[in-house]
Amino acid sequence: MLLNSKGLALILAASIAVIIGASLLLIPELPAFVFWLVPVICFGASYILINVVLEFLFFKELRNIYEMFEKIRKNDLSTIKPKRTYGHSSLNQIQQEIYSYAHVKQSEIEELKQMAKFRRQFLADVSHELKTPIFAAQGFVHTLLDGAIDDMAIRMKFLKKAAKNLDGLDALVQDLLTVSHMEAGDITMQFEPTDICEVIYEIFDQLEERAAKKGIDLKLETQEPSKILVLADSQRIHQVFVNLISNAIKYSDENGQVVISLAINKLKLDVTVKDNGIGIPPEHLNRIFERFYRVDKSRSKAQGGTGLGLSIVKHIVEAHGSEVKVVSNVTEGSSFSFELDLFHSE
Ligand SMILES: Nc1ncnc2c1ncn2[C@@H]1O[C@H](COP(=O)(O)OP(=O)(O)OP(=O)(O)O)[C@@H](O)[C@H]1O
Ligand SMILES: [Mg+2]
Structure with a gap:
């Protein structure tokens, strides 16, 4: 095919050589060899220059664009990599546009999958x-x-x-x-001033019997005066504490201790629920917040667990603008902590 970089360079270089040769005829008294030597040199130089310029600035970019389309057509988006561009030519911009488009589509497809x-x-x-x-x-x-x-x-x-x-x-x-x-993001939080100590004591009452059966002691530790007001959805925060404290009881052996500590840290309240129970092996730590995830399926099942408790805790705490951190050592126990906003009446 003539319409590639070599073909175009050949046509253009020949045209330039002809034009220069014809122009030389206008100059009087030139030696005869000039009439063929200059056009030949012009032809050679133009051919090389035009070929290089067309190949690197034009045809190579076009081939890249074509290859990109081929990959998009074959749905082989994973192999498309961002191209490093050294100029701002229209072809580069088109290539960038196609890449961004393909990239967005690729992310959408991945997300759907x-x-x-x-x-x-x-x-x-x-x-x-x-x-x-x-x-x-x-x-x-x-x-x-x-x-x-x-x-x-x-x-x-x-x-x-x-x-x-x-x-x-x-x-x-x-x-x-x-x-x-x-x-699904369907739940809206009802933030209100909530006395966190009251919530915790309520849950202690609720879970007291279960804890007593295993000889587990429930304790609230705080340096603060009895009332600590936080800005929270009281029902949901109640659920967070129920899930964390019942886990602490459930995954502790006889005669353990569950301690909730509250510490004011500037505008926040640091909350920690700590037990000295069976602990969580390190390889499970980053998965326990997934729904239905249980460390020891048989043990958890025997205790009636379905692995939803911590995923609910995670969602609620995140909706309160914080995140749950967990530190655990097998046989030493686990500690779950997060922050809540303190309530300040203006
Ligand atoms: N305090 C803890 N000590 C040791 N392991 C824990 C503790 N809390 C959670 N786990 C482990 O993390 C897993 C997930 O906990 P999660 O509360 O989500 O589920 P569950 O207690 O099994 O069931 P559910 O809470 O839905 O009744 C548990 O199965 C347990 O293996
Ligand atoms: Mg649980």
């Missing part, structure tokens, strides 16, 4: 978690219907077990609704 994967995983996890209490309750009810109902002792025992599984199912569905609303 990720979301589809999440959805599939979420559905699989939800069905798995729902299946267990439903099957258990179903089993007890059917055994009763098949005749066990006539035995008074078994009747009560099985009904209680079925009820316990259904209660667990109810709690699971509530947690699932909270997580899915939070992930």
Whole structure:
């Protein structure tokens, strides 16, 4: 094909040589060899120059653009890399535009793929978690219907077990609704001045029996006067403390201690929930906030856990403009901390 850099350079260089040769005819008394030597030199020099310029400034860029289109057409966006450009020519700009466009599309496709994967995983996890209490309750009810109902002792025992599984199912569905609303961004926080010590003592009352059964001591430590007002959604913050304190009780051995410490730090309140329980192995630490994630599936399951508690905690704390940090050592215990905004009446 003639229309490449060499072909164009050939045509242009020949034209320049002809024009210069013709111009030489206008100059009188030139030696004869000048009429062929000068056009030949001009032809050679022009050919090389034009070829180099066209090749590097024009055809190479066009080939890059073409290659980029080929990759986009084949959906092979992952191999497109940003091109380093040394000039601001229109071709460079077009190439940059195409790259930015392809890059945006690539991110969108990746995000959609990720979301589809999440959805599939979420559905699989939800069905798995729902299946267990439903099957258990179903089993007890059917055994009763098949005749066990006539035995008074078994009747009560099985009904209680079925009820316990259904209660667990109810709690699971509530947690699932909270997580899915939070992930969809559907929940608006109702920030109000909240007495954090009151919230904590309320939860101590609520969980006292569970802690006492394991001989676990619940303690609030603070240097501050009894009332500490923070700006928070009191119901949701209540949920954060319930989840963290019940984890601390659940994942502690007998006679442990759960300590909540509150410390004022400028305009913030530092909150720490610390236990001296079983701890979390380091390789699990960055995953425990994922929904349905449990360190020891069998142990957590035996305790009725579904792995939603900490993901709810994470969402709520983030909606309060902070993040949950966790420090843990196996056998020494774990400590979860975050910040809350102190309430200041102007
Ligand atoms: N204080 C803790 N000490 C040791 N391990 C913990 C502690 N808190 C959480 N974990 C580990 O992190 C996992 C995730 O905790 P999370 O609260 O999300 O789920 P769960 O307690 O299993 O179930 P759920 O809270 O939904 O009833 C737990 O299964 C447990 O293995
Ligand atoms: Mg939990």
